[in-house]
Amino acid sequence: MFENVIEAMVDAVLVVDVEGRVTLANTAATSITGYSQEELRLTPVAKLLIDDSSGLRTVVRRRIEEGDVMRREESWLVAKSGARVPVSITGSPVLRPDGGLEGIVLVARDVREIRSLLADKEAEIQRRTLAEDALRSAKASIEEQLDQSRASLLLAERRATLGTLAGGVGHELRNIAQIQVSAVDELQTALAAGEDVTALAREVIGDLERVAEHITAHGQRLMQLARPGPDRVAPIDLSAVVRDVIAMLRGAGKLRRVEVALSMTDGLQVTVNRTRIEQIMVNLVVNAVDAIGEDGGTITIDVQSGADPTRVVCSVTDTGCGIPADQIDKIFEPFFTTKPEDRGTGLGLPVAREIVQTYGGTLNVVSKVGVSTTFTFDLPR
Ligand SMILES: Nc1ncnc2c1ncn2[C@@H]1O[C@H](COP(=O)(O)OP(=O)(O)OP(=O)(O)O)[C@@H](O)[C@H]1O
Numbered sequence: 001m002f003e004n005v006i007e008a009m010v011d012a013v014l015v016v017d018v019e020g021r022v023t024l025a026n027t028a029a030t031s032i033t034g035y036s037q038e039e040l041r042l043t044p045v046a047k048l049l050i051d052d053s054s055g056l057r058t059v060v061r062r063r064i065e066e067g068d069v070m071r072r073e074e075s076w077l078v079a080k081s082g083a084r085v086p087v088s089i090t091g092s093p094v095l096r097p098d099g100g101l102e103g104i105v106l107v108a109r110d111v112r113e114i115r116s117l118l119a120d121k122e123a124e125i126q127r128r129t130l131a132e133d134a135l136r137s138a139k140a141s142i143e144e145q146l147d148q149s150r151a152s153l154l155l156a157e158r159r160a161t162l163g164t165l166a167g168g169v170g171h172e173l174r175n176i177a178q179i180q181v182s183a184v185d186e187l188q189t190a191l192a193a194g195e196d197v198t199a200l201a202r203e204v205i206g207d208l209e210r211v212a213e214h215i216t217a218h219g220q221r222l223m224q225l226a227r228p229g230p231d232r233v234a235p236i237d238l239s240a241v242v243r244d245v246i247a248m249l250r251g252a253g254k255l256r257r258v259e260v261a262l263s264m265t266d267g268l269q270v271t272v273n274r275t276r277i278e279q280i281m282v283n284l285v286v287n288a289v290d291a292i293g294e295d296g297g298t299i300t301i302d303v304q305s306g307a308d309p310t311r312v313v314c315s316v317t318d319t320g321c322g323i324p325a326d327q328i329d330k331i332f333e334p335f336f337t338t339k340p341e342d343r344g345t346g347l348g349l350p351v352a353r354e355i356v357q358t359y360g361g362t363l364n365v366v367s368k369v370g371v372s373t374t375f376t377f378d379l380p381r
């Protein structure tokens with residue numbers, strides 16, 4: 001019965017006597033070690049067990065001497081081929097009826113499969129760790145690339161902004177030069193005709209002063225491009241600015257074919273840089289004149305307190321050609337123009353919008369082709 005049980009076990013069973021020799025081995029023991037049962041019989045257990053790491057032989061001997069139960073130990077069985085088979089061993093004493101020690105039963109479980117499963121698991125963990133490391137370093141390098149792209153984008157943006165600003169200043173100087181050219185023209189013509197220019201001089205001198213102010217302010221602005229600082233601002237009456245701009249443009253002969261209707265509440269003050277606001281008005285009115293073209297039309301300028309009473313709203317409406325739907329999103333882009341190269345640079349609107357935005361306002365457009373166009377901006381009071 002006892003032998004049948006031993007035989008049926010999947011684990012290798014070796015019964016060892018007090019001399020340390022195998023007295024009984026089951027089939028599992030023969031198949032693990034490659035020895036026949038006859039060969040195993042009386043073989044010293046020391047020959048079958050390796051104890052370099054666990055000192056198992058010593059342990060077995062001591063257990064045999066002391067008749068103790070041996071708990072699970074990791075060790076190797078040495079096969080006939082010399083191969084080492086990893087096993088997990090437990091040992092129990094076999095006692096004689098008088099209580100004396102007869103030997104020990106060693107049960108060795110073949111752990112090759114478990115080991116290889118464990119090794120697979122470890123390899124898997126190792127592989128995952130490596131993959132995670134690779135992922136981490138890939139992520140780091142992507143972040144680095146992203147930082148670089150961000151930095152170069154910033155640089156490109158700054159360059160584009162500088163270009164646009166420089167273009168904006170050039171644009172304004174060209175606009176304002178036209179006013180001076182026509183004033184000087186008028187004076188020269190009058191002088192050549194031998195007229196008394198006193199009255200005319202009195203009329204144009206204001207325009208020329210304004211032109212000088214603009215040139216100075218824009219010179220300053222060009223210098224600010226290199227070293228930006230705040231614009232000088234002061235409270236001004238928006239309606240007064242509109243009137244001055246209209247007078248200036250009329251003086252320059254820009255308003256010959258248009259009727260200008262003003263619908264303004266006086267005394268609405270905004271705290272801004274006057275030249276900058278004049279620049280917006282000049283741009284909007286010159287655009288309106290261009291849109292009206294040769295046939296003539298009306299420009300209506302409206303300055304009112306906003307629905308929000310802390311804001312002033314100004315709109316410029318013309319009865320010109322209007323803006324087609326497929327262009328309306330583009331007109332605020334720098335360098336978008338539908339005008340001949342010598343007439344338009346496409347900077348008027350983007351610069352005007354930029355100025356309005358620096359004061360915390362917005363500049364928007366509504367247009368109906370062939371009917372009218374209205375540009376509206378608001379500023380804090
Ligand atoms: N009042 C308007 N009516 C119809 N189209 C307009 C009006 N204002 C602007 N546009 C359109 O928007 C474009 C861009 O205007 P923007 O003032 O930015 O540049 P521009 O007038 O073409 O050139 P620049 O102002 O630099 O001399 C114009 O070319 C025109 O097609």
Ligand SMILES: [Mg+2]
Nearest residue numbers: 283287348349
């Ligand atoms: Mg323009």
